[in-house]
Every structure is written in C-alpha cells, then in structure tokens.
Amino acid sequence: MASRNLKLARQAIEKLAENPDDTAQAIVAIAAMSGNSNERLFKRLKRSPRGQKILDERRDLYGILCDRERLLAMPKGSLGRTICEWFIRENLSAEGLAGASEAAAQQFPDRPMNLGEEAKVFGSRLLNLHDVFHVLTGYDRDMRGEIAVLAFTVPQTRNTGIAYLVWRSLKGNGWNSEPGRLIRQGFLRGLQAKWLIDQDWESLFEQPIDDVRERLGIGTPPVYEQLRSAAAPPLST
Numbered sequence: 001m002a003s004r005n006l007k008l009a010r011q012a013i014e015k016l017a018e019n020p021d022d023t024a025q026a027i028v029a030i031a032a033m034s035g036n037s038n039e040r041l042f043k044r045l046k047r048s049p050r051g052q053k054i055l056d057e058r059r060d061l062y063g064i065l066c067d068r069e070r071l072l073a074m075p076k077g078s079l080g081r082t083i084c085e086w087f088i089r090e091n092l093s094a095e096g097l098a099g100a101s102e103a104a105a106q107q108f109p110d111r112p113m114n115l116g117e118e119a120k121v122f123g124s125r126l127l128n129l130h131d132v133f134h135v136l137t138g139y140d141r142d143m144r145g146e147i148a149v150l151a152f153t154v155p156q157t158r159n160t161g162i163a164y165l166v167w168r169s170l171k172g173n174g175w176n177s178e179p180g181r182l183i184r185q186g187f188l189r190g191l192q193a194k195w196l197i198d199q200d201w202e203s204l205f206e207q208p209i210d211d212v213r214e215r216l217g218i219g220t221p222p223v224y225e226q227l228r229s230a231a232a233p234p235l236s237t
Contacts, residue, residue, distance in 0.1 A: 005032040008107055009161075013168075020143050020229045023097065027104035030161035037159040041197065042122050051198035054125070055118040061128040061201060065094035071205070079212050080205030083135045089235055090141050094128055101127055125197075126157070132201065136213060138221020139186065142228045144179050151186035156196055182224055193217040 012029035015022055045051035064070065064080070071084035087093055105111075115123070130149070137152050139145035147169045154163045166183060173179040194216045204212050213219065 008032040012107075013165075019231060020146075021232050023100035024103040026165070027101055028107050029165060030159065031104060031108065033161035033164050035160050037157065037161065038123075038126070041126070041157055041159070042119065045122060045198055046118075048195075048198040050200065054198065054200075055121050058117065058121055059125065059202060060121075061125050061132075062094055062098065064202065064205065065128055065131065074206055075208070077208050077210070078206055079132075079135070079209045082209045083132065083205070086135050087131075091234065092131070092141065094131065097127060097131065129196065129201075133196070136209070136216075136218050137186070137189065139182070140226055142226035142232070144182055144224060144227045147179060148182040148186035148224075151183045152190035152193075154187055155191040156193070178225060179227075182222070185222060189219055192219070 009029050009032035012025040012032065015025045016029065019025070046055065065083065065087075068084050068087070071080045074080040130153070133139075133152060134141060134145070134149050137149055139148040139152065147166060150162050151166045153159070154166055166187070170180055170183045173183075175184075196216060199216065
C-alpha cells in the first residue's frame, strides 16, 4: 500500500507540474502522502467540545457555500458574502472542489467507502475550509497564493501530505524568493492563528471579515505579486 501511494503521489505531482490548476491531482498527491494525519486531526476535533458539537449536529459547510443567494444576502463586508464574491470573481465554486475531491477518490479504490456520519461531516468540513482559508488569509487562487494557503494550513492540520508539497515548493523556489517569502509568511500566520478547524463558521460567516480575522489571529491580508498559470480560468469582471 505504501509503495502504491508513493507511485500515486509521484504521478500526481508530475501532472501538477504540467497543469498547476488541476485540483484533483493536488488532492491525490496530498492524500497519498498523508498517512494517518486526518485520523489524528479527527480525534483532536472530537476532543474539542465545540468540535464534538459540530459533529453531533451534522454541520454542513458545503450546503452553505453552495447557496449563493444566502451568502449574497449576508451583510456587505461579511465573511460569507466576501467568500461568495470571491467565488464569482474567480469562477470557482464549492461544487467544483467537491467534484475534484470525488475524482481524486477514484484513485484510492481500496479505501473504505462506508464511513461513519461523523467522519463524513469531518471530511466535508475539512475540504470546504480550504476556500474559507483562501479568503480569510488573502492568499488568492494564483499559484503563489495556493502554495501560501497550503503553508498556512500545515500548522492547522499537521498534514504530512500538505507539508511535503509546501516543502517541495520552498526548496524549488528558494528561501528568499517571492514564493519562498509567502510560504514562510503563510506558515507563521497559520502557527500564530487560533485553531480554526473547530470554529463555529456558520455564525462567523455573518460577521465582518475584518473582525473575524482579528478575533482568530489571522492578521492583515498581504500584498504580493500574483502568478497565474496560462490555463487558469479568467477572472470575472
């Protein structure tokens, strides 16, 4: 199993090099190298009273993020509305991320599919927090922003697959390069922020995004020069 996962990871990384916007391959690479990272994170969430409540209530971030009418009805400048405006500008959607995750899952036919309800809630919430982190941190969906938000995610999740992709990018780009600076900054911000996995995002979506950033220790969004791939979807105007 370990050798097969390494092969999957290598293949996914090669495909990512050809198409940096192939989200499914990024998910495959991370999953193949994650080991028991998600199991450990799931146990940590269950130890949190707030986290266990999220699981008991079967909270569904995906449903909220798919409901653009609901998000756009939230106050201007709120986290939820800002996320929706980001989706529209970037031609992205929670449905697209879910589709990429489902496509990635096909590469792991030996993994059990009959997960318990709590595990399903956890998996869905963790996946959809990726886009929330993008908007909260101010790291956009360009190639530099993507690796920076993954660096931010490393101390939050301690996922070995994510950590490997971040380390690989830092090594390839150089410590003092623009991507290297963003990676180091993203990691430090993720380390200094409160633990975000068990936050009550359903209520936070209604709050001003700047207040949420301050409350959770996210810090001010950085200014950086974006680098978008040639195949990236065009921005909506």
